[in-house]
Amino acid sequence: MSNARNIKHLYARAGFGIRFEDLHDHENWSVKKAVRKLFKASENQEPITVLTENLDLRHPLTDAEKTKSKDDSYKQKAELNNTWLKQLSETDAQLREKMTLFWHNHFACVCGNAYYSQQINNIERANALGNFKTLLLQVSQTPAMLLFLTNQQNQKGHPNENFARELMELFTLGRGHYTEQDVKESARAFTGWAFSTKNGEYTFNPRVHDDGVKTFMGQSANFCGEDIIDIIVAKKQTAVFICSKLYRFFVNDVPDMDHVNQMAEVFYHANYEIKPLLEYIFTTDWFYDNKNIGNIIKSPIELLAGINRQFYVSYQNPVVLMQFQRTLGQELFFPPNVAGWPGGKSWIDSSTLMYRMKIPSTILNAGVIDFTGKANPEDEAYLAFEKKQQLNVIKKVQAQPDWDKFLKEIPQDTTREQMAEFMLEPPINKTTLNEVQNAPDIKTAVIQIVSTPEYQLC
Amino acid sequence: MRRRDFLRNTALASSAFMIPAFLKPFEAFAASEITGYKNLVIIQLSGGNDGLNTIIPFGNDIYYQKRKTIAINQPDIIKLDDMQGLNPNLSALKEIYDQGWMSVINSVGYPNPDRSHFRSMDIWQTASDSNQFLSTGWIGRYLDSNCQNCTSPYTAIEVDDTLSYAMKGAKLKGIAVQDPNKLYQTTREPFFKDLVHEHDNTNLNEDNLGYLYKTMIETYSSADYIQQTTKTYNVGCDYPQTNLGGQLKMMSKFINSGLQTRVYYVSLSGFDTHVGQQNQQGRQLKVYGDAVAAFIKDLKQTGKLDDTLVMTFSEFGRRVEQNASNGTDHGTANNVMIFGGKLKKAGIYNNAPDLSQLDNGDLKYQIDFRDVYATLLDKWLNVNNSLILNRNFAGLDFV
Numbered sequence: 001m002s003n004a005r006n007i008k009h010l011y012a013r014a015g016f017g018i019r020f021e022d023l024h025d026h027e028n029w030s031v032k033k034a035v036r037k038l039f040k041a042s043e044n045q046e047p048i049t050v051l052t053e054n055l056d057l058r059h060p061l062t063d064a065e066k067t068k069s070k071d072d073s074y075k076q077k078a079e080l081n082n083t084w085l086k087q088l089s090e091t092d093a094q095l096r097e098k099m100t101l102f103w104h105n106h107f108a109c110v111c112g113n114a115y116y117s118q119q120i121n122n123i124e125r126a127n128a129l130g131n132f133k134t135l136l137l138q139v140s141q142t143p144a145m146l147l148f149l150t151n152q153q154n155q156k157g158h159p160n161e162n163f164a165r166e167l168m169e170l171f172t173l174g175r176g177h178y179t180e181q182d183v184k185e186s187a188r189a190f191t192g193w194a195f196s197t198k199n200g201e202y203t204f205n206p207r208v209h210d211d212g213v214k215t216f217m218g219q220s221a222n223f224c225g226e227d228i229i230d231i232i233v234a235k236k237q238t239a240v241f242i243c244s245k246l247y248r249f250f251v252n253d254v255p256d257m258d259h260v261n262q263m264a265e266v267f268y269h270a271n272y273e274i275k276p277l278l279e280y281i282f283t284t285d286w287f288y289d290n291k292n293i294g295n296i297i298k299s300p301i302e303l304l305a306g307i308n309r310q311f312y313v314s315y316q317n318p319v320v321l322m323q324f325q326r327t328l329g330q331e332l333f334f335p336p337n338v339a340g341w342p343g344g345k346s347w348i349d350s351s352t353l354m355y356r357m358k359i360p361s362t363i364l365n366a367g368v369i370d371f372t373g374k375a376n377p378e379d380e381a382y383l384a385f386e387k388k389q390q391l392n393v394i395k396k397v398q399a400q401p402d403w404d405k406f407l408k409e410i411p412q413d414t415t416r417e418q419m420a421e422f423m424l425e426p427p428i429n430k431t432t433l434n435e436v437q438n439a440p441d442i443k444t445a446v447i448q449i450v451s452t453p454e455y456q457l458c
Numbered sequence: 459m460r461r462r463d464f465l466r467n468t469a470l471a472s473s474a475f476m477i478p479a480f481l482k483p484f485e486a487f488a489a490s491e492i493t494g495y496k497n498l499v500i501i502q503l504s505g506g507n508d509g510l511n512t513i514i515p516f517g518n519d520i521y522y523q524k525r526k527t528i529a530i531n532q533p534d535i536i537k538l539d540d541m542q543g544l545n546p547n548l549s550a551l552k553e554i555y556d557q558g559w560m561s562v563i564n565s566v567g568y569p570n571p572d573r574s575h576f577r578s579m580d581i582w583q584t585a586s587d588s589n590q591f592l593s594t595g596w597i598g599r600y601l602d603s604n605c606q607n608c609t610s611p612y613t614a615i616e617v618d619d620t621l622s623y624a625m626k627g628a629k630l631k632g633i634a635v636q637d638p639n640k641l642y643q644t645t646r647e648p649f650f651k652d653l654v655h656e657h658d659n660t661n662l663n664e665d666n667l668g669y670l671y672k673t674m675i676e677t678y679s680s681a682d683y684i685q686q687t688t689k690t691y692n693v694g695c696d697y698p699q700t701n702l703g704g705q706l707k708m709m710s711k712f713i714n715s716g717l718q719t720r721v722y723y724v725s726l727s728g729f730d731t732h733v734g735q736q737n738q739q740g741r742q743l744k745v746y747g748d749a750v751a752a753f754i755k756d757l758k759q760t761g762k763l764d765d766t767l768v769m770t771f772s773e774f775g776r777r778v779e780q781n782a783s784n785g786t787d788h789g790t791a792n793n794v795m796i797f798g799g800k801l802k803k804a805g806i807y808n809n810a811p812d813l814s815q816l817d818n819g820d821l822k823y824q825i826d827f828r829d830v831y832a833t834l835l836d837k838w839l840n841v842n843n844s845l846i847l848n849r850n851f852a853g854l855d856f857v
Contacts, residue, residue: 165589295666339580352620354674358647373649
């Protein structure tokens, strides 16, 4: 395995892919150095600040005001979505954004108030490479999460178990590592965790807090919510659970429990510091095993961010990016349920696969994938129709890839095969190679390469 | 072998599109004669439809006491019996009900109900217990069960752009087709065709790349099969000009052109009526009632109603007592509506919901929703329900 191959793999997984000129520049770096540089680039924190008004603090009275609030709420959701996707596509802090995306799914949360969504997203970003326990506590006390898991309704005498259950099942231990009794008792400990609807700030409400004795995982005391989180995090299973999710995210859909346990050792002994864990993953030998290369199905966001990054795409009508997200089954800030996007093979169903293969050419070439193989009359008609439609596609999509910039970095003597090897993580098959070699020009070849099943993998 | 069986089998064995065009009407005729090929249509009402204002228990005073401003006035209700009646926006369904093509199952739910839309929808779609997380949908597991008629992706079609959880199994999944022509067109991309035909066999390994190639090839042939089978059939009846109307019209096209599909799925959202419920729910119920009535009448005319069973559900009902904003909050048990030409028990299937014995202000469920599913699986799709629901449910008696 060549060093360049390893560097490319590292950037595909720890970020959203590497550009040609960067690979050329970094290909002789050691893995250690590359990992160091990735963390260095991610020291920079760029919180999203596009939304400045909490609409819930408005109190519209007239119908006109109500309509305005509704419109503004819709606009805020679109602005937030666009801003984050742009940041994912353009930031130099790739690893931080990638981990923010991981936590965004881990702490899956849908909130009608986009300002709160922005806030929880910034917390996930600020702690993305920090300490898991800090992150967990901060996320749990955001209005977004308190609303989503209905902890506002969790009150002494009427405990609402929603948050307590998801905390253990989805955020920390995983199923099978707690009892129903643990859920009931810990729910009591979280009573009183709330936020003020006057200013949107977290507040502990002692009046509805149950300060009686709770028995949780074999210990009895008048626990508060923070105590419960301490007890949960003290269990090594929490490290194992988070590491198995990270393994599926960074390494392979199918967890290798030996590797996961190695990771959990590191994580647990580092007191849940995330950075040493990631350094460990990215510098182990098994991360660069053949079976762990080019086999993860990109999430729709990874796919889109990767294209935008590689081709320096700008959008005049960013709403189209939200349409792509919906069509492909991953709209930022709208996970399907508390468990987040299941990922892996579930990204792919019949329609989404065809759209995934078609969207790159839609963004990059007004929907045309030129073809030089044996075209029958039906194919010819199809291609002619596509070309006729180009203007319509341009008008609708309004995407501006910077082909000049992309092509400028590619040396004249680069073969088509090298090009395909650079753009694709899995090995390229004969059919595709044949097509690409026969393509009339490099741009056509590139469009073909990004329109393959192989391009769906990283 | 009888002639029509011969025709059907050859149409299946060779790809349907190989048959010369002049044989097409003949083939369609043969397909329409296939009897005993049963379709299940699932209509999901998303957002938690208020069942008490859908099938209204007007005969119970508590209904009017608890819903001072949003109860439907007696004279406006379309009475079904002494106790329950239809919301006036469902007037189109009266005729269907009178023909004996509709059945209402009251108080359907599950133990320890969850009031989160997401979670409760997952529970209904995966047919899990309330504290159990399953990663496959119940229709998906039906496909996985490898029954005789359910091995192709088009065995289960969702008329939508994306596929619901319910339709995804561990090995097999349904196919989402909003517009068969559009899906077909995306697969006709010459470059994709080349990849489909010329792929290396090594690409069909069990890994993710193999999975992508397999899905592409399946989609390619399914889209082709659906397009070729359905393109010549024109729906003869009028449907309302709504999204759901269009989707049910598409389903009618699929069913009547003889597509070998067992399960169809479609959703209608907009039922989360916390505020100003009457207008919002009324609008959505009208969309629903008008489209379903058109669909049922259409199927009756084409002779397919006896082979079709329609089930409508929502992830939960709403609280018995209205809230302070002329709406209702998330509740629990709800009614399920069944339509079909061959119902064993048409009309109101069981007692109206008990509004006096509540659980914290919510209806207590009387029938587990998985007993409804079990009935559909055992008696309609002919597969043992325990294979799909992970334990055996006794089922009901509506078909």
